[in-house]
Amino acid sequence: MSNIQKTLSIIKPDAVERNLQDQIKQDFINNGFEIIKEKKIHISKEEAESFYKVHESKPFYNDLCTYLSSGPIIVMSLQKDNAVMDNRKLMGATNPTEAEEGTLRKKYGISIDKNSVHGSDSSENAKIELDFFFKN
Numbered sequence: 001m002s003n004i005q006k007t008l009s010i011i012k013p014d015a016v017e018r019n020l021q022d023q024i025k026q027d028f029i030n031n032g033f034e035i036i037k038e039k040k041i042h043i044s045k046e047e048a049e050s051f052y053k054v055h056e057s058k059p060f061y062n063d064l065c066t067y068l069s070s071g072p073i074i075v076m077s078l079q080k081d082n083a084v085m086d087n088r089k090l091m092g093a094t095n096p097t098e099a100e101e102g103t104l105r106k107k108y109g110i111s112i113d114k115n116s117v118h119g120s121d122s123s124e125n126a127k128i129e130l131d132f133f134f135k136n
């Protein structure tokens, strides 16, 4: 049975800065994702804090929000069968040094902070995160 889902993907500042967005978008397309919506934006620290609120109590929260607001990002709505889990598989482990060969974070990530891409971790969070960036 098919399970068509949408998920939020962010191409983070480190990847946009290195001009990797077309390559990363092609990786998504090659892996069966359809890019339904996309926009290039530069968010404020306050917006980053709101987006990553779930990590508020973590020691890395402040640096994470400073980083996500440090330069332009590409936010995308990706669609395919099992998009949420398939995107997480394609991204690989959070820390690029632990990510499997062929995954986006292994290919492009620099560090646990500069790990090139973000993806929603559940279908519930995908709805919340897509609304965050794409609700009018």
Ligand code: CMP
Binding pocket: 055, 060, 064, 094, 112, 113, 114, 115, 117, 118, 119
């Ligand atoms: P992301 O999937 O965008 O979700 C939260 C981000 O916090 C994560 O990717 C990492 O880039 C960043 N981060 C920094 N330090 C840690 C850590 N120790 N554990 C998990 N995520 C971390």
